[in-house]
Amino acid sequence: MKNPNRKTVTKLEELPNLGKTMASYLQSIGIEYPQSLIGKDPFELYKKLCNKNSKIFDPCVIDTFMSVVDFMEGGEPKVWWAFTSERKIKFQKKYQLRSIKNPQLTVSSLSEKAPKINP
Secondary structure, three states: OOOOOOOOOOOHHHOOOOOHHHHHHHHHOOOOOHHHHOOOOHHHHHHHHHHHHOOOOOOHHHHHHHHHHHHHOOOOOOOHHHHHHHHHHHHHHHOOOOOOOOOOOOOHHHHHHOOOOOO
């Protein structure tokens, strides 16, 4: 597990859980440097990424964003899947869902509460 000095790290790829692809996702939405992640909402980053690319990415991308924001804000480096449970709970609370496994639930059925994802 990568564990760079968060005060001096300059490249996104040097952060835990980020390779070239994930770094390019962040760069595509305006995050050029690791320090730019401090104070960011991983869900908002994910929403921007989906909207910019006109597609819904795997929710594990949120976990990865949560891991790098947490790390840059002082957390210990953790594998991205350590954030999966937290992401599911936060998503459920944020959008007041009864069940995230509800087969009736789609992005469009969430109306104003959900991130706007354009096809």
